[in-house]
Amino acid sequence: MKMAIDLASENVKSGNGGPFGAVVVKDGKIVATGVNTVTTSNDPTAHAEVNAIRNACEKLDSFQLDGCEIYSSCEPCPMCLGAIYWARADKLFFAATKGDAANAGFDDSFIYKEMEIPMQNRKLSTKAVQHIDRLMPFTLWSKMNEKIAY
Numbered sequence: 001m002k003m004a005i006d007l008a009s010e011n012v013k014s015g016n017g018g019p020f021g022a023v024v025v026k027d028g029k030i031v032a033t034g035v036n037t038v039t040t041s042n043d044p045t046a047h048a049e050v051n052a053i054r055n056a057c058e059k060l061d062s063f064q065l066d067g068c069e070i071y072s073s074c075e076p077c078p079m080c081l082g083a084i085y086w087a088r089a090d091k092l093f094f095a096a097t098k099g100d101a102a103n104a105g106f107d108d109s110f111i112y113k114e115m116e117i118p119m120q121n122r123k124l125s126t127k128a129v130q131h132i133d134r135l136m137p138f139t140l141w142s143k144m145n146e147k148i149a150y
C-alpha cells in the first residue's frame with residue numbers, strides 16, 4: 001500500500017498527472033505499477049488502476065489478473081472498479097476513500113448517481129438504436145467454435 005501512495009505522491013511532485021497510484025501484486029511479488037496520466041497522455045481512461053492493469057496484463061501475457069491483488073492509493077472510481085472486475089483480480093485494497101478524493105476535487109459521485117437513473121433522464125443524452133443488425137456480432141460469436149471466453 002505504501003508503494004501505491006508513494007507513486008501517487010511522486011506523480012504529483014513530478015507534475016506528470018493526478019494524485020493516484022496503483023500496484024498489482026501476484027504471489028507476493030510486484031508485477032506492475034501505474035499512476036494517473038490523464039492530462040499528460042490526453043487520455044481520460046489513463047487512471048492509475050487502469051494503467052497498472054494494462055502494464056500487468058502485458059507483463060503476464062494475459063488479459064486477466066487471476067491470483068493478483070491490486071493496491072490503490074484511493075478508492076477506485078466507477079470506471080476503474082469496472083476494469084478491476086473485468087480483469088478478474090482476486091483482491092482490491094485501497095487507502096483514501098472516494099470522499100477523500102471528492103474533498104480534493106475528484107468527485108465522481110455524480111457517475112454513481114447517473115448509473116441508477118433511467119437512460120432517458122441522464123445528463124448524457126443516451127438512446128438505444130434498434131438497428132436491424134444489432135445482434136449480428138453476438139450471433140457470430142455464439143456460432144464460433146474456437147473462441148476465448150472472458
